[in-house]
Amino acid sequence: MSPRTKEQIAQIRRESRQQILDAALLLFAQNGFHNTSISTIAKEANISKGLVYNYFESKDDLLRQIVETAMQIGDDFAGHLELDDQDPVQSVHQTIDDLFSMLEQNPTYWKLIISLSLKEDIMLRFKDQLKQQAQKNLAYLTNYFRQLQIPEPTNHAMLYAAALDGIFLHYIYAQDLYPLSDMKDFLKRSIASLLRQKIDDR
Amino acid sequence: MSPRTKEQIAQIRRESRQQILDAALLLFAQNGFHNTSISTIAKEANISKGLVYNYFESKDDLLRQIVETAMQIGDDFAGHLELDDQDPVQSVHQTIDDLFSMLEQNPTYWKLIISLSLKEDIMLRFKDQLKQQAQKNLAYLTNYFRQLQIPEPTNHAMLYAAALDGIFLHYIYAQDLYPLSDMKDFLKRSIASLLRQKIDDR
Amino acid sequence: MSPRTKEQIAQIRRESRQQILDAALLLFAQNGFHNTSISTIAKEANISKGLVYNYFESKDDLLRQIVETAMQIGDDFAGHLELDDQDPVQSVHQTIDDLFSMLEQNPTYWKLIISLSLKEDIMLRFKDQLKQQAQKNLAYLTNYFRQLQIPEPTNHAMLYAAALDGIFLHYIYAQDLYPLSDMKDFLKRSIASLLRQKIDDR
Amino acid sequence: MSPRTKEQIAQIRRESRQQILDAALLLFAQNGFHNTSISTIAKEANISKGLVYNYFESKDDLLRQIVETAMQIGDDFAGHLELDDQDPVQSVHQTIDDLFSMLEQNPTYWKLIISLSLKEDIMLRFKDQLKQQAQKNLAYLTNYFRQLQIPEPTNHAMLYAAALDGIFLHYIYAQDLYPLSDMKDFLKRSIASLLRQKIDDR
DNA sequence: AATGAATGAGCATTCATTCAT
DNA sequence: CATGAATGAATGCTCATTCAT
Structure with a gap:
């Protein structure tokens, strides 16, 4: 009453x-x-x-709002990407940890997003936003490799960005069977080895 | 008449x-x-x-036959994967060339396949086949790294497999804007550098 | 509100x-x-x-439910068939009255049912039920003739059962032109004459 | 050539x-x-x-011609119905034999016809013809009973016509399980008993 | 705010019929 | 006479959306 x-x-x-x-x-x-x-x-x-x-407003609107939330999370993530000049190695490790943790916390979510990211009709309106995020992430990585004076920083950045998305794809596909943690560690070691290699190159 | x-x-x-x-x-x-x-x-x-x-027979059947063709191509590819012990480096380069060429020749096709690969309902019947293909590809790469006495061959294989799929994903998404050729070359160089690194390690 | x-x-x-x-x-x-x-x-x-x-759920379901109602009515009818040993003649007259009244009250309904009863595909699931009903009705009639010591009670039962269904068929087909009431009365008289005949036989 | x-x-x-x-x-x-x-x-x-x-010409035409053949058979049958005044009993027995034999020779056929006979849309054009046949058959039976001086010849004719169609319906429905021969014999005996009864009535 | 009955556009599928060969 | 590829109208069914209560 x-x-x-x-x-x-x-x-x-x-x-x-x-x-x-x-x-x-x-x-x-x-x-x-x-x-x-x-x-x-x-x-x-x-x-x-x-x-x-x-x-x-509609079923489409419902989907849009879900994607928007995801994009927001992605934007936030990309927005906080800032290379700590004092300790770039640690900074990138942290970024990788954050990224994997984000994925592990809500695989369902990211599964949907990746799945949707290939649907032209739905993602049309988010394309620019997505491109910007990708750009930012790439810039961050490139910047990292450049600061560590690794040769071909752009190529390295693109390769590792691809590796990251590939790992995500595989994880989403194989779910529990995928050794996500192992791959995370190995990824870090792989990057670390780049540094050593550069030093050895000298 | x-x-x-x-x-x-x-x-x-x-x-x-x-x-x-x-x-x-x-x-x-x-x-x-x-x-x-x-x-x-x-x-x-x-x-x-x-x-x-x-x-x-039905719309589903139509899709199935399209996917089946793709799976066949994939099976053929995985079936022909054989490491030439005399020249493993060249062998892998050839494999990479073949893979990229397959993608470039019919991006629409692979776009559909990757897009579908995340649709549980449709891919259910192909899941085993797909898993086997992935297994074979991974075994091929692992074997390669192992033969070249690169440490952690399995991890390296998984990382490069992920990188490959990631590159494909990015290419499919960005299409003409993506420097696919550059990435192919860099991928090869990256693998080559692994070898050098191993030698340096001694 | x-x-x-x-x-x-x-x-x-x-x-x-x-x-x-x-x-x-x-x-x-x-x-x-x-x-x-x-x-x-x-x-x-x-x-x-x-x-x-x-x-x-479907067009089939719709039909099924219509038929089910009819089967229910038939089951109820067959279920209440019980020969009053004190006055079997009156009992059968009552049954005949009930049967004809059922038909007259909703000829459309029974027209559909009879029409359907020849459609194998639709009636498949009702076949057993239908057979049981027929069995019960036949047993009732046989029992009646046997109690009245009429010779060949089973044959008489089958003949009258056939006559009843035949009358129904004709009524359904000719509808208003068919003298249903007259046939009902004659049917009763015909059965009654069986009794007299038996007595005369002595 | x-x-x-x-x-x-x-x-x-x-x-x-x-x-x-x-x-x-x-x-x-x-x-x-x-x-x-x-x-x-x-x-x-x-x-x-x-x-x-x-x-x-069409699927309908195909059906029509099938039905027409059946109607023709029916017409022929009705056309040949002629009571042999010298031996009406034998004549009717013959008719019954012919009728049952027709049914037994091609139950599939008559199953279709009876099934169709309830489909208004299809039988519309045959309705008159069918009615005439029924009329003729009824007249034949009535005439028979009248000649034998059985009371209520029309009612008896209608009852036996109904019984015949009912038997056919039951036979078509139960097929091999139905004792068609027995019913034929009993039918004859039943009619014969009518004669005796009449004689007894005197 | 909340419910679920009601609507109707949209789509997969079937099949009688046509027609080029 | 014979074939089967091709057509398109018809229909069962789904589901997003509306709206009276």
Whole structure:
């Protein structure tokens, strides 16, 4: 009877919205966007079909907001990329740790994102943003290799960027069977060995 | 007057079938499986909707046959992988050349395949086959590194396999903007440098 | 304002469901199952095509439920068949009255059922049930003739069972032109005459 | 090379036509009209799809001609019905034998016909013809009972006509399990007993 | 805010029929 | 006479979306 306060309503809205987003993410990643109906999402989120449209304009909009969150995370990550000139090696190790941890914390999420990243129609609007992120990440790596005076810093950066995405792809595909931790360590050692090699080159 | 000969019919069937496959491949890769209707495929192939079903049992079957062709190519590739003990370096260079050439010759094709490889429902039936291919490729690389007495051959193999797939992913995504040739050359040089490094290590 | 109550919804569902069943029954009986499209049923029921699937899983399911209702009625009828030993003649007269009344009350229904009973594919799942009903009815009649010490009770039962179904067939076919009442009376008299005949035989 | 003679061609046409009719009858009776495609009929008849249209205007026409043949048989049967005044009992026994033999010789055929006889759309054009046949048959029976001075000849005729159709229905439904011969004999005895009864009534 | 009945556009698939050979 | 590739209308069914309550 007693009417809910503004704050209570806002709280309910926030929670319902998140429930929908969580359910949608899970189902999209699991069964694909087209094989997931609004009905199923509503069921998974324990709400009614109609309510979804109270929070999202359309199914496309729902997807868009999920991707946007991912892009935001990616932007944040790229935004914080800054090479500590005092200790570039440690800095890159930290970056790698962060990256892998991000992946491990929510593989479902990134599975969906990578899967989507190949869908032209959906990613069209995010293409620029994605390109910028890639650019930033590449610049960071290039800068790193250049500072350590490793030859062909751009090529090295591109190769390691590819290796990173490749590892992610393989991890997403093989999931628990993939030795993600081992690869992370080996990646670090591989980069470290580049340094040694350079020194030896002298 | 008289009906067409067996050979004439076979010829007609071969051509129509290929037209459909080509149209479907193009559209699936461009717009995704679910965003491509049989109607659209028929229009692109300049035939009627109904005729598609004269050649393929269903839309799923059409996709399956496209993927099967790809898997066949992959199987053939993996099947021919054999390290020439006399000249392992040259052998691997050749393999890399072949791989990149395969990609460059039909990027649309591989774009679709990679895109599909993340769709559980569609790839379910190909999962084992795919795993075997990956296994073979990995074994080939591991064997290579081991023969050249490079330390941690398995890790190196996995890293380079990831790098390869990452490069492919980036190429597919950026298409013409991606310096695929440069990366190929650099990849070779990178592997070559491993050898030098090993020798230096002594 | 607030959503409908459970009871309101149940009421709406009951009504819509019945509307669909009625429309489907009418059209199936009139034009046959295959010549009746879901679209037509929806139009007849004054609802949209899609709504049909809110109540029935498929067109087949819709038919199945119609037939199931009929089978239920038949089961109930066969279930209540019990010969009153005190007055078997009256008991059978009552049964005949019930049977004819069932037919007259909803000829459309039984027309559909008889028509369907010859469609192997549709009736496959009901075959056992139907056979049991026939068995029960036959046993009832046989028992009746045996109790009245009429010779060849099984043959008499089978003949009268055939006569009954034949009358129904003719009635369904000729509808209003068929003297159903007259046949009912004559049927009773015919059976009665069997009794007299037996007595005369002595 | 040598051109076929007119007669040869006519012969071929007759045979092909019959092959199609046979195949269609079999499949219609087995799977129903709507569940039988022209393609399947052609396959069963070992000819090409297109050829069917060389002999029949349409699928409906094919059915129509099948039914027409049946109607013709029925007409012939009804046409030959003539009560031998010298020996009406024997005459009716003969008729019953002929009727049952017709059924036993080609149950598939009559199964289809009975099944179709309830399909308004298909039988519309045959309704009058069918009604006339029924009329004739009824007249024959009525005449028989009247000649034998059995009371209520029309009612008796209708009852036995119904019994006959009921027996046919049951036979078609239960096929091999049905004691058709027994019922035929019992039917005859039942009619014979009517005569005795009448005599006893005096 | 919440519900779920109702709508209708869209799509895969079937199949009678045509027609070039 | 004979073939089967080709067509396209028809139909069952799904599902995003709307809306009365």
